[in-house]
Amino acid sequence: MKVVVDAMGGDHAPGVVVAGAVAEARARGAKIILVGIEDQVRAELAKHQGTATLPIEVVHASEVVAMAEHTLTVKEKPDSSLMVGMRLVKEGRADAFASAGNSGAVMAAALFGLRRIRGVARPALGSIYPAAPAPCLIVDIGANADCKPEYLVQFAQMGAVYARVIFGLDNPTVGIVSNGEEADKGSMLIRETYPLLQASGLNFVGNVEGKDIGKGAANVVVTDGLTGNVIVKLTEGLVSFLGKLLKQELTGGIRNKAALALMIPGLILTLPGLALLYPTIAGLRKQMDWREVGGAPLLGVNGVVVIGHGRSDARAIRSMIRMAENSVRQGLVDAITTALAG
Numbered sequence: 001m002k003v004v005v006d007a008m009g010g011d012h013a014p015g016v017v018v019a020g021a022v023a024e025a026r027a028r029g030a031k032i033i034l035v036g037i038e039d040q041v042r043a044e045l046a047k048h049q050g051t052a053t054l055p056i057e058v059v060h061a062s063e064v065v066a067m068a069e070h071t072l073t074v075k076e077k078p079d080s081s082l083m084v085g086m087r088l089v090k091e092g093r094a095d096a097f098a099s100a101g102n103s104g105a106v107m108a109a110a111l112f113g114l115r116r117i118r119g120v121a122r123p124a125l126g127s128i129y130p131a132a133p134a135p136c137l138i139v140d141i142g143a144n145a146d147c148k149p150e151y152l153v154q155f156a157q158m159g160a161v162y163a164r165v166i167f168g169l170d171n172p173t174v175g176i177v178s179n180g181e182e183a184d185k186g187s188m189l190i191r192e193t194y195p196l197l198q199a200s201g202l203n204f205v206g207n208v209e210g211k212d213i214g215k216g217a218a219n220v221v222v223t224d225g226l227t228g229n230v231i232v233k234l235t236e237g238l239v240s241f242l243g244k245l246l247k248q249e250l251t252g253g254i255r256n257k258a259a260l261a262l263m264i265p266g267l268i269l270t271l272p273g274l275a276l277l278y279p280t281i282a283g284l285r286k287q288m289d290w291r292e293v294g295g296a297p298l299l300g301v302n303g304v305v306v307i308g309h310g311r312s313d314a315r316a317i318r319s320m321i322r323m324a325e326n327s328v329r330q331g332l333v334d335a336i337t338t339a340l341a342g
Helices: 015-028 038-045 081-090 103-113 149-165 188-198 225-251 254-269 271-288 314-329 332-341
Strands: 002-006 031-036 056-060 096-099 124-128 137-139 173-177 203-208 220-222 296-299 304-307
Touching: 002 015, 002 081, 002 314, 015 031, 015 038, 015 056, 015 314, 031 038, 031 081, 038 056, 056 081, 081 096, 081 103, 096 314, 103 296, 103 304, 124 149, 124 225, 137 149, 137 225, 149 173, 149 188, 149 220, 149 296, 149 332, 173 188, 173 225, 188 203, 304 314, 314 332
Parallel strands: 002 031, 002 096, 031 056, 096 304, 137 220, 173 203, 173 220
Antiparallel strands: 124 137, 124 296, 296 304
């Protein structure tokens, strides 16, 4: 299995992208094709020892779609790292594509290069919601700001397939984001979609309010791309803010610093207990870390495509590669194709 990684994609490319690819190839033997401006990619590879023996290839792409460029720039740059990478997947020279670059441009390149799965009206971006107690995928998170009821039903179908093959859930629950639990709540779009989801054959549990997503109200939460994007970005912002606020409050001021100093003898006595709790604390921290998620799967195109955060570091790049590999291994595209054909 080979994963194409867009070496030029992301706020800190190509440095962190190459670093993440090298680390993943070295740790797990992942087979990776780095696509980008060859001399820049090889210059970054040269900063790491022993890369000549790693299963990493470099494929030259003379053009780059920058983070701030318009989505349709991909049509004007046929030799961009995005388009070259998609062609490698389409031609069967690679099994998946992963990029932390311009998300709109990645989606456009996937549509031009891989095309939609037959029957798919609109591909959608999914995001694993880390703050939920049970596995949860939010669809859509930005690919489709304006939606029709039939689009949301299809998002639910593709999301349910993802939950089955990736989360391992036999009968995942599906909900739709609304401003109330009652069936008559929500916008016209939500009210028109509700009966369609009821009749879809999915395990539809009804409307899901924003406060209930984090309670595990549904395994697949369906919404338009604008609302989904706001939910995900707001959650990320809150987690980051709370962490910084806690650190600031605990270490700010003479009184708090004195209190922490006085606690040191007591903390020494609690070290055995803290050691026992460490795996739980580390696991919780890992669950809430967006870098461990890796990225957002693009559902509905004829190939595995994962879009990572633009600010990805090397650890996030590694997670993005693993997500792409797992999607291939579990046969995600074939499963969606079969489900929609039925």
